[in-house]
Structures are given as C-alpha cells and as structure tokens.
Amino acid sequence: MPIINYVEFNGKEHAVDVAEGVSLMQGAMDNMIEGIIAECGGCGVCCTCHCMIDPQWAETAGAATKDESELLEILDTREENSRLSCQVRVTAAMDGMVVRLPESQY
Numbered sequence: 788m789p790i791i792n793y794v795e796f797n798g799k800e801h802a803v804d805v806a807e808g809v810s811l812m813q814g815a816m817d818n819m820i821e822g823i824i825a826e827c828g829g830c831g832v833c834c835t836c837h838c839m840i841d842p843q844w845a846e847t848a849g850a851a852t853k854d855e856s857e858l859l860e861i862l863d864t865r866e867e868n869s870r871l872s873c874q875v876r877v878t879a880a881m882d883g884m885v886v887r888l889p890e891s892q893y
C-alpha cells in the first residue's frame with residue numbers, strides 16, 4: 788500500500804499506509820490523525836477536510852475539479868496547493884506523498 792505522510796500544522800508527522808482508491812480524507816480518519824474534520828463525510832460540500840498537497844506532489848495528485856475549486860474559494864486559508872482531501876483518491880504513484888493539514892481544522 789502507498790505510504791502517505793500527513794503533517795499536522797505543528798509539524799507532527801504521521802506516515803501511514805493508505806489503500807489505493809481510498810481518499811486522503813478517509814486515510815487520515817482511519818488512522819485517527821487530527822487536523823481533518825470531514826463534517827459531510829466526504830460528499831464534497833463542507834470544506835472541513837482541507838489539506839495542502841506538498842508542491843512536488845501536486846501533479847501526481849491532479850487538479851481540483853471546477854466544483855472543488857469553487858468550494859475551496861470560500862476558505863481564508865486556501866493556498867495554491869489546497870485540495871479537499873475527500874476528493875483525492877490514493878494511487879500507487881502517491882507512495883511517499885506529503886499532505887499538510889491546516890491549523891484551522893483543530
């Protein structure tokens with residue numbers, strides 16, 4: 788399984804196995820990683836699963852859809868590499884990916 792490196796806002800790192808096809812959000816929830824709330828359960832409507840993909844992995848993660856991008860616009864904390872973690876499905880190519888979690892979701 789690919790290893791995803793979640794990094795909390797305070798620098799605390801969690802390297803966890805996440806099965807292919809599972810979302811980055813679910814991977815964090817399954818491993819009890821703090822920093823993702825996911826109020827809508829992954830329906831893509833709440834923005835409480837905001838994460839930042841490390842720039843070197845942005846291309847691997849792919850681009851946000853128009854709907855996702857519009858949702859991200861409501862966040863004050865949006866960055867260029869922001870994504871909704873429930874909308875990113877893990878693939879084998881993501882092994883080692885670094886995903887940062889915003890302070891606003893604690």
Ligand code: FES
Nearest residue numbers: 829833834836873
């Ligand atoms: S969990 Fe609600 S938008 Fe991702």
